[in-house]
Amino acid sequence: MGSRRGSILFLVSVVLFGGTFVAAKAGLAHLPPLLFVAVRFDIGAIVLAIYAVSRFSWAELRPRTPGDILGILATGGLVIGLTNALLFVGQQYVTSGVAAVVFSLNPILTPVFVAILLSEDRLSLRASAGMVLGLLGVGLIASPDPTAFLSAGPGIPHSVRWRRDECARGRRDPPVQSAAV
Numbered sequence: 001m002g003s004r005r006g007s008i009l010f011l012v013s014v015v016l017f018g019g020t021f022v023a024a025k026a027g028l029a030h031l032p033p034l035l036f037v038a039v040r041f042d043i044g045a046i047v048l049a050i051y052a053v054s055r056f057s058w059a060e061l062r063p064r065t066p067g068d069i070l071g072i073l074a075t076g077g078l079v080i081g082l083t084n085a086l087l088f089v090g091q092q093y094v095t096s097g098v099a100a101v102v103f104s105l106n107p108i109l110t111p112v113f114v115a116i117l118l119s120e121d122r123l124s125l126r127a128s129a130g131m132v133l134g135l136l137g138v139g140l141i142a143s144p145d146p147t148a149f150l151s152a153g154p155g156i157p158h159s160v161r162w163r164r165d166e167c168a169r170g171r172r173d174p175p176v177q178s179a180a181v
Contacts, residue, residue: 020100021096021097021099021100021103022096024036024087024088024091024096025096028088028091028092033085033089033091033092034085034088034089036088037084037085037088041080041081087099087103090102101138104138104141105138107134108131108134108135109131111127111131
């Protein structure tokens with residue numbers, strides 16, 4: 001991929017994903033959180049289906065085993081669906097900035113769950129210290145006022161649960177193209 005094309009795609013992803021929390025907060029003024037998530041996912045599913053069908057053959061997209069189907073359902077229902085449902089419900093009570101910061105717990109929690117769920121991977125002392133510092137950093141950025149961070153309550157379990165589910169799913173090789181998942 002050319003450097004120009006890569007830069008453009010990076011900027012597109014920054015705009016699309018970076019505006020998620022602001023757009024969610026704005027949309028919550030007009031729609032209930034779960035309906036808003038459902039509409040958002042319907043639109044996303046249509047776009048992704050068009051991309052997947054145009055890019056991959058049916059053989060690449062088709063689930064081959066019951067494990068493939070279970071992986072797709074777990075990823076769609078738990079890792080993505082429930083995560084976003086909890087995010088939107090929680091975002092009714094906090095600013096979009098706090099929601100984004102709480103969501104930033106994901107890369108901090110991932111190594112912890114990998115170490116717990118995937119026995120062959122262990123966190124070193126240095127990595128553990130980095131996780132603690134990252135967690136403290138998220139807390140400070142969210143707000144030095146403890147009540148502001150605690151008001152993010154509904155969003156924190158979704159962030160923890162998402163990382164746990166994604167790491168548990170990682171025990172198996174990806175069964176089908178990620179676009180199909």
